[in-house]
Amino acid sequence: xxxxxxxxxxxxxxxxxxxxxxxxxxxxxxxxxxxxxxxxxxxxxxxxxxxxxxxxxxxxxxxxxxxxxxxxxxxxxxxxxxxxxxxxxxxxxxxxxxxxxxxxxxxxxxxxxxxxxxxxxxxxxxxxxxxxxxxxxxxxxxxxxxxxxxxxxxxxxxxxxxxxxxxxxxxxxxxxxxxxxxxxxxxxxxxxxxxxxxxxxxxxxxxxxxxxxxxxxxxxxxxxxxxxxxxxxxxxxxxxxxxxxxxxxxxxxxxxxxxxxxxxxxxxxxxxxxxxxxxxxxxxxxxxxxxxxxxxxxxxxxxxxxxxxxxxxxxxxxxxxxxxxxxxxxxxxxxxxxxxxxxxxxxxxxxxxxxxxxxxxxxxxxxxxxxxxxxxxxxxx
Amino acid sequence: xxxxxxxxxxxxxxxxxxxxxxxxxxxxxxxxxxxxxxxxxxxxxxxxxxxxxxxxxxxxxxxxxxxxxxxxxxxxxxxxxxxxxxxxxxxxxxxxxxxxxxxxxxxxxxxxxxxxxxxxxxxxxxxxxxxxxxxxxxxxxxxxxxxxxxxxxxxxxxxxxxxxxxxxxxxxxxxxxxxxxxxxxxxxxxxxxxxxxxxxxxxxxxxxxxxxxxxxxxxxxxxxxxxxxxxxxxxxxxxxxxxxxxxxxxxxxxxxxxxxxxxxxxxxxxxxxxxxxxxxxxxxxxxxxx
Numbered sequence: 223x224x225x226x227x228x229x230x231x232x233x234x235x236x237x238x239x240x241x242x243x244x245x246x247x248x249x250x251x252x253x254x255x256x257x258x259x260x261x262x263x264x265x266x267x268x269x270x271x272x273x274x275x276x277x278x279x280x281x282x283x284x285x286x287x288x289x290x291x292x293x294x295x296x297x298x299x300x301x302x303x304x305x306x307x308x309x310x311x312x313x314x315x316x317x318x319x320x321x322x323x324x325x326x327x328x329x330x331x332x333x334x335x336x337x338x339x340x341x342x343x344x345x346x347x348x349x350x351x352x353x354x355x356x357x358x359x360x361x362x363x364x365x366x367x368x369x370x371x372x373x374x375x376x377x378x379x380x381x382x383x384x385x386x387x388x389x390x391x392x393x394x395x396x397x398x399x400x401x402x403x404x405x406x407x408x409x410x411x412x413x414x415x416x417x418x419x420x421x422x423x424x425x426x427x428x429x430x431x432x433x434x435x436x437x438x439x440x441x442x443x444x445x446x447x448x449x450x451x452x453x454x455x456x457x458x459x460x461x462x463x464x465x466x467x468x469x470x471x472x473x474x475x476x477x478x479x480x481x482x483x484x485x486x487x488x489x490x491x492x493x494x495x496x497x498x499x500x501x502x503x504x505x506x507x508x509x510x511x512x513x514x515x516x517x518x519x520x521x522x523x524x525x526x527x528x529x530x531x532x533x534x535x536x537x538x539x540x541x542x543x544x545x546x547x548x549x550x551x552x553x554x555x556x557x558x559x560x561x562x563x564x565x566x567x568x569x570x571x572x573x574x575x576x577x578x579x580x581x582x583x584x585x586x587x588x589x590x591x592x593x594x595x596x597x598x599x600x601x602x603x
Numbered sequence: 604x605x606x607x608x609x610x611x612x613x614x615x616x617x618x619x620x621x622x623x624x625x626x627x628x629x630x631x632x633x634x635x636x637x638x639x640x641x642x643x644x645x646x647x648x649x650x651x652x653x654x655x656x657x658x659x660x661x662x663x664x665x666x667x668x669x670x671x672x673x674x675x676x677x678x679x680x681x682x683x684x685x686x687x688x689x690x691x692x693x694x695x696x697x698x699x700x701x702x703x704x705x706x707x708x709x710x711x712x713x714x715x716x717x718x719x720x721x722x723x724x725x726x727x728x729x730x731x732x733x734x735x736x737x738x739x740x741x742x743x744x745x746x747x748x749x750x751x752x753x754x755x756x757x758x759x760x761x762x763x764x765x766x767x768x769x770x771x772x773x774x775x776x777x778x779x780x781x782x783x784x785x786x787x788x789x790x791x792x793x794x795x796x797x798x799x800x801x802x803x804x805x806x807x808x809x810x811x812x813x814x815x816x817x818x819x820x821x822x823x824x825x826x827x828x829x830x831x832x833x834x835x836x837x838x839x840x841x842x843x844x845x846x847x848x849x850x851x852x853x854x855x856x857x858x859x860x861x862x863x864x865x866x867x868x869x870x871x872x873x874x875x876x877x878x879x880x881x882x883x884x885x886x887x888x889x890x891x892x893x
Contacts, residue, residue, distance in 0.1 A: 481757020
């Protein structure tokens with residue numbers, strides 16, 4: 223789960239990381255009030271969960287109440303990379319001497335946390351990593367022994383910094399590392415970490431992404447994870463316990479397993495366009511597939527559905543009952559092609575066939591999608 | 604010989620009394636796997652599918668000589684059960700469950716490697732050696748004995764590849780699900796090495812997917828060490844890019860992770876990149892792997 227900047231900043235502040243004075247506004251009038259208390263100029267930052275927000279026009283500077291009214295109104299009625307801006311963060315604008323970068327993540331390949339720092343923070347950090355790798359330093363943490371502050375000090379010494387900034391910065395790294403452990407973070411990042419004219423540091427942005435698999439054991443206040451999902455179909459998927467991704471085509475997909483789902487999409491996309499990605503995981507029941515049918519058919523333009531499931535951990539014969547019940551109750555007329563192999567496959571085919579589903583018994587997904595293509599024809603809307 | 608599972612493998616099922624554990628024990632036994640014990644703390648002394656259940660791994664090992672373990676334990680309890688299993692001296696562990704916290708996986712991975720344990724998963728369908736046995740959830744009907752090894756990040760895609768090969772009478776030596784989580788217990792290159800050394804394997808198919816850098820790192824191993832033919836399929840070309848936030852991952856990985864980067868790295872290592880799963884059949888026939 224990704225937190226909004228304002229949520230992450232609140233957490234960083236509680237842990238002692240210096241953050242700017244700020245307030246959250248959902249209306250132009252609230253923004254005006256907050257700016258009045260902070261004093262101009264202020265920065266207005268759209269609270270949307272996308273990367274590259276600044277370059278996409280989601281960050282503005284207001285020097286006066288008149289300018290703020292116009293900018294706040296503009297932001298609150300805009301979309302950033304397709305997401306509506308519902309809230310803006312109004313922050314004090316500070317004088318910046320230098321922008322640093324600090325990120326903590328998990329290096330998946332070596333299976334260790336890694337701390338990454340750079341003296342060239344800001345929006346172009348990934349370019350710096352490519353073009354000037356000497357300005358980036360990173361250090362892995364041994365999971366058996368954990369983090370100790372000397373790790374940060376030795377990391378920062380590699381960037382050739384003065385002791386004064388090393389002391390201040392390593393404190394921030396220690397605090398952010400503690401946050402990454404307590405909140406089971408996949409990413410904890412401050413970019414930029416600003417050096418102020420007095421030499422102090424200030425975290426003017428905050429990224430925190432929490433491991434979904436660990437949420438139930440984090441005994442700290444957390445925002446609601448369903449509420450933040452903007453797409454109602456994707457939210458519905460999460461509610462019923464499947465992964466659903468909304469796409470722009472018209473062929474519905476239900477698959478068991480992410481890899482099989484991705485391969486199905488890749489093959490569908492050769493001649494047609496998938497309307498969604500849907501992956502059930504290992505928890506198929508009759509009710510779950512009934513709900514999956516309902517979810518996929520919430521989009522009005524679906525021309526056909528492809529069901530691609532394996533009976534390994536999943537009782538596919540149970541799933542088939544749910545599909546058949548849905549078709550019967552809702553008198554579904556569009557073509558449905560199913561490939562269902564594995565434990566109890568014959569029983570599964572029987573149930574699906576009697577509900578009018580086109581069952582393909584060959585193994586290759588390609589063959590089933592050829593059948594689907596024949597059924598929906600080539601004329602596309 | 605085969606990879607990881609052979610005639611001497613004596614399997615312990617953890618979480619055997621659960622709904623999934625008991626059903627999968629049935630299928631493993633039916634496939635001829637020597638399932639010798641189950642463990643569920645508090646349910647010792649009972650039986651599931653005729654297999655004795657113990658309260659601890661230590662007891663199960665002592666009483667039955669179990670030397671490999673497969674997990675059907677709820678995600679929240681996996682770390683504890685895993686450490687217990689390593690401490691009891693078991694050297695092969697298959698972690699089937701999904702949704703295990705990444706920080707638990709990190710601990711498991713490092714403890715296993717430190718203690719010389721070969722562990723795979725999490726989120727893996729397990730290991731199946733056709734005609735010999737299986738640890739995990741792979742549906743046996745799709746597999747045939749033969750000489751092609753399969754290593755897959757995705758469970759269901761490993762079934763798909765095995766099934767496609769079986770349909771043209773290309774059998775498999777062993778099929779291994781490496782797991783699909785951001786951190787896995789053993790990297791792809793380590794599993795490839797087992798197949799390179801296995802006398803019963805003549806060629807290997809890697810079934811990868813978008814994200815992470817397992818395939819790119821394995822390409823280095825293949826170029827240096829693999830003498831057997833390798834083919835690879837990478838799923839996810841059409842998958843939408845996530846609304847990514849944060850830069851730390853991109854900084855440490857560089858361009859790794861895309862379908863194109865994986866395919867390019869593998870091709871440069873001499874791997875035949877398959878455009879679609881169905882092409883696995885022609886590849887195997889071309890290399891006379893029947």
